[in-house]
Amino acid sequence: MPKIIFIQADGKEIEASGVAGMTVMETALKFQVPGIDADCGGACACATCHVYVEPEWRDKVGARNPMEEDMLDFAFDVRDNSRLSCQIKVSDALDGLRVKVPAKQF
């Protein structure tokens, strides 16, 4: 099972085992990762599952989709490596993926 590592704002790491096809957001909820609010439940409609993809993983994770790009307008402190975790699908290629969770979604 692909592992996803969620790095908290204080540096603490939470390792979660994902299932291919599930989203990174769903994986975070399953492992009760603090800081992933996911208000809308994965409809790409709230921007409260914002994460920063660690530099070494950005190419593998790929680019934002247009709907996600729009929705990121509602996130705070958007950076080049910002993604909405409900739009990243877990796969074997992403085994070991590291994402940072913002201190506060909102």
Added chain:
Amino acid sequence: MSDVITTDAVIIGAGPCGLFSVFELGLLDIKCHVIDILDRPGGQCAELYPEKPIYDIPALVSVSGAELTTRLMEQAKPFHPQFHFNQMVTALEKRGENDFYLTTDGGLQFNCKVVVIAAGGGSFQPKKPPIPGIDAYEGQSVFYSVKKMEALRGRDVLIVGGGDSALDWTNNLQPLAKSLTLIHRRDEFRAAPDSVNKMRELVAAGHMQLKIGQVTGLKGEAGVLSGATVKGADGSIIDVACNALLPFFGLTMKLGPVANWGLNLNENLVAVDTAKFETSVPGIFAIGDINTYPGKLKLILSGFHEAALMAQQAFRYINPGERLVFQYTTSSTNLQKKLGVE
């Protein structure tokens, strides 16, 4: 304050469960007023996913949030519910048996026999960007909504965001502000094209400024803002002078005033029984996403079931001593008369 509105039931929340409650209560001759913080019915279906399909409504293979709302409104129509939008219920008080008193932030007052809390994830409230120290400026210099435009006349206004609220207020406030700056993280806007064009014309004419970047810090003293630090998309850091900041980052759900009504809560959800979906206060019901009980699933279909059972108990409170005869809409002439299909 307006006159007190007297009715049988007040439903808090005009989402799918609130709307279906109108139907279930209506079949039992219970008159309803429905209050919602949004400006239209639908709740999360309207605000979060109007165009996105829902696949688990029984018998509707796929239905959008907007379509589901329209259908529920149509179904509730024979019972003439009265809607009160843009209102948040701030206080709920039990004055006696089957005697409740509610007030809203817009000054409306209600007196009713039963209350149905169908408030979903709580109240939709503006998102507050976590800019360090922003709390200190709220109310004096930082505003998440505009109640009175006059309050911003002659001020140096900084608006942040790229959606309809940000663009509408940019265009509306520009004529009366001393100066106006719009900040957005990218040079693309998801707002209506007309408002975007109007804003671009104002920029071209030198009447306002548009900066691409994000606010990272605030400057000021004693709650009065003097400027904002903005990190440009190119990494540059600039200061923008302003004494009013309006951040528009959309809405988020907060439990809100429900937490203060003396109801038993369990992890920010209202605890109910599974026969009547009644809270710890008799006469106050909670249905849909806002309630919790063993085995609870946050599904619209579960909320519909909860509405039907809630209505049975509401009937008993409103018509004490009267026998409730269970009837089917398919065969009961009485129910069909109420539905206007007889």
